[in-house]
Amino acid sequence: MIAGRDQRRKFSNKLMLVLAAAATVLALLPLGSILLYVATKGLLALNWDFFTQLPKPVGEPGGGLANAIVGTLILVGLASVMGIPLGIMTGIYLAEFGRGRLAWLVRFTCDVMTGIPSIIVGIVVYGTIVVAMKRFSAIAGGVALAIIMLPLVTRTTEEMLKLVPNSLREASLALGASQWRTTYSIVLRSAMGGIITGSLLAVARVAGETAPLLFTALSSRYWHTGLDQRIASLPVYIYTYATTPYEEMHRLAWGAALVLVAMVLVTSIAARLAGRRAGGGR
Amino acid sequence: MQMPSPKSRRWGDSLFRGLTFLAALGMIGLVMVIAVQLIRGSQLAFTHFGLGFVTGSRWDPVHGAFGSLPLVYGTIVSSLIALLIAVPLSLGIAIYLAELAPHWVRTPVSFLVELLAAIPSVVYGLWGVFVLVPLVRTALEPFLQRTLGWLPFFQGTYYGFGMLAAGIILAIMIIPTISAVSREVLLAVPNSQREAMLALGATRWETIKMAVLPYGRSGILGAVILGLGRAIGETMAVTMVIGNRPQISPSVFELAQTIASIIANEFSEAFDELHLSALVMAGLVLFVVTLLLNILARLLVWRVARAPEGVTRE
Numbered sequence: 001m002i003a004g005r006d007q008r009r010k011f012s013n014k015l016m017l018v019l020a021a022a023a024t025v026l027a028l029l030p031l032g033s034i035l036l037y038v039a040t041k042g043l044l045a046l047n048w049d050f051f052t053q054l055p056k057p058v059g060e061p062g063g064g065l066a067n068a069i070v071g072t073l074i075l076v077g078l079a080s081v082m083g084i085p086l087g088i089m090t091g092i093y094l095a096e097f098g099r100g101r102l103a104w105l106v107r108f109t110c111d112v113m114t115g116i117p118s119i120i121v122g123i124v125v126y127g128t129i130v131v132a133m134k135r136f137s138a139i140a141g142g143v144a145l146a147i148i149m150l151p152l153v154t155r156t157t158e159e160m161l162k163l164v165p166n167s168l169r170e171a172s173l174a175l176g177a178s179q180w181r182t183t184y185s186i187v188l189r190s191a192m193g194g195i196i197t198g199s200l201l202a203v204a205r206v207a208g209e210t211a212p213l214l215f216t217a218l219s220s221r222y223w224h225t226g227l228d229q230r231i232a233s234l235p236v237y238i239y240t241y242a243t244t245p246y247e248e249m250h251r252l253a254w255g256a257a258l259v260l261v262a263m264v265l266v267t268s269i270a271a272r273l274a275g276r277r278a279g280g281g282r
Numbered sequence: 283m284q285m286p287s288p289k290s291r292r293w294g295d296s297l298f299r300g301l302t303f304l305a306a307l308g309m310i311g312l313v314m315v316i317a318v319q320l321i322r323g324s325q326l327a328f329t330h331f332g333l334g335f336v337t338g339s340r341w342d343p344v345h346g347a348f349g350s351l352p353l354v355y356g357t358i359v360s361s362l363i364a365l366l367i368a369v370p371l372s373l374g375i376a377i378y379l380a381e382l383a384p385h386w387v388r389t390p391v392s393f394l395v396e397l398l399a400a401i402p403s404v405v406y407g408l409w410g411v412f413v414l415v416p417l418v419r420t421a422l423e424p425f426l427q428r429t430l431g432w433l434p435f436f437q438g439t440y441y442g443f444g445m446l447a448a449g450i451i452l453a454i455m456i457i458p459t460i461s462a463v464s465r466e467v468l469l470a471v472p473n474s475q476r477e478a479m480l481a482l483g484a485t486r487w488e489t490i491k492m493a494v495l496p497y498g499r500s501g502i503l504g505a506v507i508l509g510l511g512r513a514i515g516e517t518m519a520v521t522m523v524i525g526n527r528p529q530i531s532p533s534v535f536e537l538a539q540t541i542a543s544i545i546a547n548e549f550s551e552a553f554d555e556l557h558l559s560a561l562v563m564a565g566l567v568l569f570v571v572t573l574l575l576n577i578l579a580r581l582l583v584w585r586v587a588r589a590p591e592g593v594t595r596e
Contacts, residue, residue: 013485017382023374024391027461030454031398034409041412089305097299098306106306108580109313115508115576116316116569117515119542123549123565124319147312154309180298208402211517211542215550235404239518242408250412257405268400 035261042258045251055221055237061248065256067223071138071232072260074224075217076207078142083149083206084199088188090150091157091195096183107158113151121147122212130216138224138231141217145206152205156198160191197275204267208260210235234260316569324563326556335563341528341539343548348560350567352528356445356538357568360520361513363449363534368456369506375457376464376502381490392465399458407522410451415442415523418450423535434532443525446534451519456509463508463583467501468494504582511575515568517542541568 049064056063090110094103125144130136164187172182188195213219218230219240234256241253327335331348338349375395379388419442426436471494479489495502525537526547539547541564552558 009485009488013487016487016490020374020378020382023371024378024395027371027375027398027454027457028391028394030409031394031401033413034401034405037409037413038405086305086308089302090309093302093306097302102306106309109310111580112573112576113309113313115511115515115572115579117517117542117572119515119517119545120316120320120565120569123323123545123562124316126549127319127323127562128315150309150312178292179295181294183298204400208404210402210404211546214546218550235402235518238404238408239522242404242411242522253408257408260402261405264400264402265397 038254038257038261041251041254042261045255046258050252050255054223055232055252057221058244058246058249063252065232065234065237065252065259067220068232068234068237068256069259071217071220071224072207072234072263074138074227074231075141075145075213075233076203078138078227079145079149079206080199080203082142083146083202084153086146087150087153087199087202088157088195090154091161092183092188094154094158095161096179096187110151110154114155117211118144118148118209119211119214122215125212126215133228135228136216136218136230138217138227138229141213141231141233142227144212144216145209148206148209148212149202152202153199156201157191157195160194160198161187163194164190193275197271200267200271200274204264204271207267208235208264210239214239234263320562320566320569324559324566326559327563330556331560335560336567339530341544343552343554343557346554346556348556350541350560350564352530353539353541353544353564354567355530356524356528357514357540357542359534360445360448360452360524360538360540361510363446364452364456364513365506365510367450367453368460368509371453372457372460372464372505372509373502375461376468377490379461380465380468381486381494392462395458395461398454399462403455403516403518404522406451406455406519410447410519410523414451415447418442418447422446427535435534438531438533438535440535441525441537443523444534444536445524445538448520448524448538448540449534451523452513452516455516455519456512459512460505460509463505464498464502467498467505467583470501471497500582500585504579504585507575507579507582511572511579514540514575515542515572517546521546541565 047064049062050066051064051069052066053062053064054067055065090106094107097103098106121144125140125147129140129143133140168186168190169182172186173179177185213233213236217233217236219236220230220232222232224231238253238256238260241249241256244250327348331338335348335350336354337351338347339351340347340349341352342348379392379395383391419440423436423440423442423446427440430436475493475497476489479493480486484492520540521543524539524543526539526543527537528539528544529536531538545561545565545568548557549561552561
């Protein structure tokens with residue numbers, strides 16, 4: 001009787017442990033499938049034209065997505081120029097000065113902002129910038145992406161600055177440095193690795209964003225002609241091409257997906273390496 | 283180098299402090315701008331429809347009918363399907379990674395799960411259209427109809443596209459969120475809990491079931507709500523596989539539409555003022571719901587893993 005119960009306990013123990021491991025394997029299957037498809041189908045689409053040519057009109061074979069690659073780089077660049085400095089400043093405020101109710105509110109806002117659907121940001125930027133400029137533009141797209149980056153950069157900056165030991169701050173202040181000098185040359189510098197990691201991860205995150213670009217940067221079949229003009233991007237092209245019935249466009253969509261995933265993964269890995277080097281060297 | 287005079291130093295300090303303060307205020311301002319913009323944009327639809335906007339069951343821009351019930355229905359059902367699949371799997375992953383996996387497995391597997399979160403939504407959509415949807419149409423839907431076809435949920439034509447495909451793709455996308463946060467929560471459970479159970483002669487599973495999981499219950503609930511928030515707001519992948527037809531049908535084989543996906547679909551083509559306003563109002567509903575879910579989730583997770591920053595970092 002007792003032996004039987006023990007047997008059952010042992011069995012359910014084994015069973016559940018195996019199930020937990022199986023769940024992990026099962027969840028990783030789609031990852032494998034996605035990476036495999038993107039790599040194989042994407043590689044078939046990539047050639048010299050893909051990186052140098054403009055997209056062809058519907059029905060014509062060939063062509064490339066060079067403008068979308070450049071466009072994505074421009075949009076991400078714009079977003080970084082706006083989002084990263086602001087995010088770092090806010091992070092500094094939270095880590096170095098932020099106390100009391102306001103800091104709590106900022107921190108909370110920040111956390112909540114990471115959960116806001118990115119399409120909402122698209123609507124809002126449309127309602128403010130696009131309506132005011134009376135046209136879709138690279139600027140509007142960049143602002144939308146920057147808004148998504150902002151809370152990510154802020155939180156990592158704050159966390160990284162908090163890891164800097166207080167003795168460093170005290171030493172600097174004791175030597176007569178002013179507070180901004182201390183923060184800038186001592187605290188920020190020793191946390192640099194972590195901040196770079198966080199910023200690069202934020203860049204990787206927004207590079208693939210599509211929803212906020214749909215009604216801000218829109219898309220374009222041509223090279224970009226100015227920041228106040230609509231601009232092509234890889235994610236939007238993947239979306240529009242995947243939802244057309246044309247073989248040729250599907251092929252290009254897979255190519256674009258491969259380039260985009262490669263960009264995102266390389267940035268993410270670079271982020272980790274940057275963090276490790278700066279963290280371990282000291 | 284000459285030392286700056288105390289006065290100019292103080293001036294520099296206040297400037298620096300002021301700048302960072304402004305940046306921080308900007309963050310709060312931003313959320314306020316978002317809220318105000320959404321409210322202002324939906325004014326027209328609100329005066330037109332009032333609460334009928336939420337209860338109306340017909341969304342037909344051509345005839346000026348904007349009832350968002352089908353969208354709300356699509357959003358809730360697709361997210362529930364996602365949770366149904368993702369929660370058990372994510373808990374399995376969290377338990378495996380926090381309690382069972384040998385050390386050399388933990389880091390690479392956690393990395394792979396995080397990688398799942400790094401893949402852009404639109405790439406999930408692409409994969410969904412060309413890999414998942416055919417699979418659902420040719421294998422999963424016929425199978426479900428054969429085995430569970432007597433239920434109203436599994437009847438009708440096999441499109442491949444539709445509620446089921448959207449739910450599955452959402453599940454894949456929220457697994458990293460739920461599993462990562464639950465893993466953090468499980469890791470925050472004190473070892474003494476485990477040791478006490480093991481000392482009483484419990485097996486490892488019994489330890490997990492009776493000591494570890496109950497201890498982290500509210501944190502795990504928080505993780506699930508965080509995942510739900512993501513599923514509700516997820517746009518691109520869903521738009522690409524859900525079929526984009528605003529209708530209410532009990533069958534998960536049917537085409538559907540979510541709040542986020544209808545905005546992605548119709549916003550840039552809405553030339554009619556009222557249509558645009560109705561879409562912004564749908565956005566406002568989405569914003570409020572995700573906001574509340576996020577606040578709730580944070581509060582729950584914070585309670586278990588004291589330091590809020592410990593939750594998002596590894």
